[in-house]
Amino acid sequence: MTVWDRPEPPARPVPLDRERIVAAAIALADEGGLEAVSLRKVAARLNAGPMRLYGYISTKEELFDLMVDEVQAEILPEEQPGDWREALRVLAHRTRQAALRHEWLADLLGGRPTLGPNGLAVTEAELAALDGLADIDTAIRAVETVSAYFTGAIRREIANLRAERATGLSKRDWQRAHGPHVTRMLATGRFPALAKAVHDGTDVDAETSFATGLDWVLDAVAAKLTPPPA
Amino acid sequence: MTVWDRPEPPARPVPLDRERIVAAAIALADEGGLEAVSLRKVAARLNAGPMRLYGYISTKEELFDLMVDEVQAEILPEEQPGDWREALRVLAHRTRQAALRHEWLADLLGGRPTLGPNGLAVTEAELAALDGLADIDTAIRAVETVSAYFTGAIRREIANLRAERATGLSKRDWQRAHGPHVTRMLATGRFPALAKAVHDGTDVDAETSFATGLDWVLDAVAAKLTPPPA
DNA sequence: TCTCATGTTGATACACTGTATTTCCCCACT
DNA sequence: AGTGGGGAAATACAGTGTATCAACATGAGA
DSSP: OOSSSSOOOOOOOOOOOHHHHHHHHHHHHHHHOGGGOOHHHHHHHTTOOGGGGGGTOSOHHHHHHHHHHHHHTTTSOSSOOSSHHHHHHHHHHHHHHHHHHSTTHHHHTTTSOOOSHHHHHHHHHHHHHTTTTSOHHHHHHHHHHHHHHHHHHHHHHHHHHHHHHHTSSOSSOHHHHTOHHHHHHHHTTSOHHHHHHHHHOOOOOHHHHHHHHHHHHHHHHHHHHSOOOO | OOTTTSOOOOOOOOOOOHHHHHHHHHHHHHHHOGGGOOHHHHHHHTTOOGGGGGGTOSSHHHHHHHHHHHHHTTTSOSSOOSSHHHHHHHHHHHHHHHHHHSTTHHHHTTTSOOOSHHHHHHHHHHHHHTTTTSOHHHHHHHHHHHHHHHHHHHHHHHHHHHHHHHTSSOSSOHHHHTOHHHHHHHHTTSOHHHHHHHHHOOOOOHHHHHHHHHHHHHHHHHHHHSOOOO
16 A cells, blocks of 8 residues: 555545535535435535534525525625615516526525525615605515515526426427427417417517516506605 | 134225326325325325326326416306406415415415416416407516516415414514514614514505505506506 | 236335434543 | 543434336236
């Protein structure tokens, strides 16, 4: 046995902390989706045994919460724009961009209350944008409505994106590519409005579709903020 | 050995079909949540070995899709109301009610495109409600916006409901009950708007909160349908 | 009626999972 | 030098989705 084939020393354990664990989990999820995140694999990335993680997190669900909160830090813009509308729009778009960077976020978004520091900061930013422009109850309703919209919209967008990817990237001919199933369904004549929609609808890219719906919702909010002059 | 203690004959296998499988899975999920649905347990409910299911479904994901589609049948109202607005509102509320009956639906809602017969029927109903009132592109945008809203709102509502249930049913004192964590966070003064919201906000029940936001979104849709007279 | 093919059913197997419990080893302190 | 004690690792367990394989009941053909 020479120095060269002498086995590696047992890899002195790297000091661990939540940040490193969460970062490893996020990396794993970015590469292979949420289902690729297992405590064993996260630990392996950190040259640690699986059980070591339990000194820092108490359950896998908690790890997911931490991952979400970590990504929510990317959502906060460096500086808040003045206009409430612009502020809310930017927050929505940045959430969407975060979800496009980390598709697994779509699986977690809205799945549980966001009580981490960054999640609270996002909510704070949303509420702050409306500060002084409406009573607190209206502001809450507005924030909840807007975020319900973009949460749902983002989830659908990612879901469609995955479906397209799975059926071999098809864009316009969604119905043909997804296989004969939907086409056959539409051909039954039981869904005339839907058939017309997929046939005659002009397909717009996901971003403008997101933006348009968002603008509608913001219009609705605007109407509640400044009551129409009597 | 008498007739009485003679062992049961090996339980002639009950004929199976997708409907029975899906029904068993839904029952399991209603009782113990989505995570209680395992192919083994579903099969056990039907006096079958786990592998038998693979003659009818090809993967667990597919079973989930079938469950969602089955529940979506509950969403379609027996008769469509005349007014487009009422029609969309009813569909949204019925979706919410379905999610309250089957909380696991919140975990699946929006997670993948709803391409089953009932899912298509729901979309058809939504589109049909707007038939003739707008060009097809506007109708699509409207339907997508409304359903993005209520998808997101339902998910959040269920998430909060579960969180409340977990921390020992707390209603108003959300911040105290959830534990010192959030309280401490709010006390830091880093979230003034949020602090004011939880402190001064009047808490309304989930249903009216859902309905209010929905009305706002429907207002927005209405504004796009009938362009303001020039 | 006997035989054989066929196709459905159940058993077994595998590679994982999250997590509880047990073992072990290294380091600081007496 | 001995001896705790504490943190890391190994092991263990009950479960998961699904592939593979063996058995068997049932139909057709002779």
